[in-house]
Amino acid sequence: MFQPMPFAGDPLDRVSNERHDESWVQEQLRDSKSRFLPLWRLQAPCADGDEPRLVWTDGSALSHLEDGGQTALLGLLDGVAHFVLDVSELEEPVTALGFQNTSYSDVRALATRIPAPEAGILAHARSVLDWHRRHGFCPNCGSKTESFEGGSVRKCPACNASHFPRTAPVVIMLVWRGERCLLGKRAGAAGNRYSCLAGYMDQGETIEAAVRREVSEEAGLEVDEVRYFASQPWPFPSTLMIGCFAHAASDEIEVDAQEIEAARWFSRDEIARVLVGPDANLDVTIPERVAIAHHLIKAWSESGPAGAK
């Protein structure tokens, strides 16, 4: 078995029932033991050093912010409430919050540097805060919405609609046939980076239908068998990556230039080489292990077609 997928290790108890109780949530916000992860413009605070860790603060951070700042309850660990807190309004968060030896970094860059459980918490934290930042108004009537239940729902006082944090399902698939797999180069992608085909699911689709549609659209290939592999939360801003193996019914591809710039078949030997690192003879890179694409490619490479199918 592979290591937990990056961003998939969240150890918190999400307390789906307790969080409905507003007074319980307010108690947790005031509890001096509660921990707050202060995200700044969607970046995360990380302790400098050889073993980087997320930097948490206590509820005193709320006093630096107008109206206390947007919070969202992430969950409990050993009875201690963990919240994310938006400190984007601060000019210099490190100084204002009294942090030392701490830097703010992009969430993606931290994912494989910090311990897996922290990366899991961070995925949830970034997604929920980004959602609050862009859902201050009711899509049904246009009124301002308010955050309830520890940030797990926004409600509209005008039309009474409830709005929940959004997760968009995406299919990502390794297309394979015999001893080769198909990777594509996304239009505008930097360098010579080849990856799995992927795309947002539509309404009214199954996972398998979305895989077939995307492969047909991007590479002009018919897929017969689809096999689920694993899933990954991807917090940019909030997608569920659904990884599958897709067996191609033929070899001939027809690339759709609007979606991808190029696509080509790679042999098992070529994949084994690019997995090790940059290969001068091949001049191709694949996604790093933060992405589920890496794990799909690696699993196919290691288990062979029988295993993949």
Add this chain to the structure above:
Amino acid sequence: MFQPMPFAGDPLDRVSNERHDESWVQEQLRDSKSRFLPLWRLQAPCADGDEPRLVWTDGSALSHLEDGGQTALLGLLDGVAHFVLDVSELEEPVTALGFQNTSYSDVRALATRIPAPEAGILAHARSVLDWHRRHGFCPNCGSKTESFEGGSVRKCPACNASHFPRTAPVVIMLVWRGERCLLGKRAGAAGNRYSCLAGYMDQGETIEAAVRREVSEEAGLEVDEVRYFASQPWPFPSTLMIGCFAHAASDEIEVDAQEIEAARWFSRDEIARVLVGPDANLDVTIPERVAIAHHLIKAWSESGPAGAK
């Protein structure tokens, strides 16, 4: 193999690239060959008789509506564009549209009565129209949004945000251990209806983590192995049902009364009996075959634990 899952048979080509071209979409709207499915308050028109079919109309229906009514492009079949059209503003759609031997019905009731490809189209049609009806305003800034690309996106003229039709992933799982499976009775469910446990996925979760969380919350059970089974689009309003088998690590359950009223283990023999129909001695029903829960239960019943695992 089982029959296609209800709502999963959409045969239309969704023309993801062509639909970006507004003038192409406008041409399709004016084309006399184009077909329009006129949904009325989210109900669908169906021809009466022994072999019920959806009833389509041509573009002349648009003239009965102010501003032409909300449309959304569903896709192409044999080169003919298929749209859904919202005729909710009409008082009596059957009369106004000149239909004969036609009734409007709930989409759920039609799902297994009409041919599978039509049920698939209908799932897409209901989801996208419902989304337009409840997303007329920008969640980012509160301004009115406008429909573009044949109804596959709404854009905000004030802040330039694009908003896409929403699909919410839901995990639904048959929990099993040895020769028994666990079904729950949802709080407030009518009759003595037992079904699979299920729940909306949270942000920052994998499919497997969501299965474990829901089973723990609802039944107090730890799940070890999770195996993906199949998926189904469920257009009420727009969820992706992700069906899994979940193997319980123990037998003892502790039901959370907020989520479900009761839960109990059923033997393989009991499941075989309720699958046939109402059983006087058991006094329990399970979901009908429109729901993926039915197919999860049936697959476990037929293939046994080895097959399920």
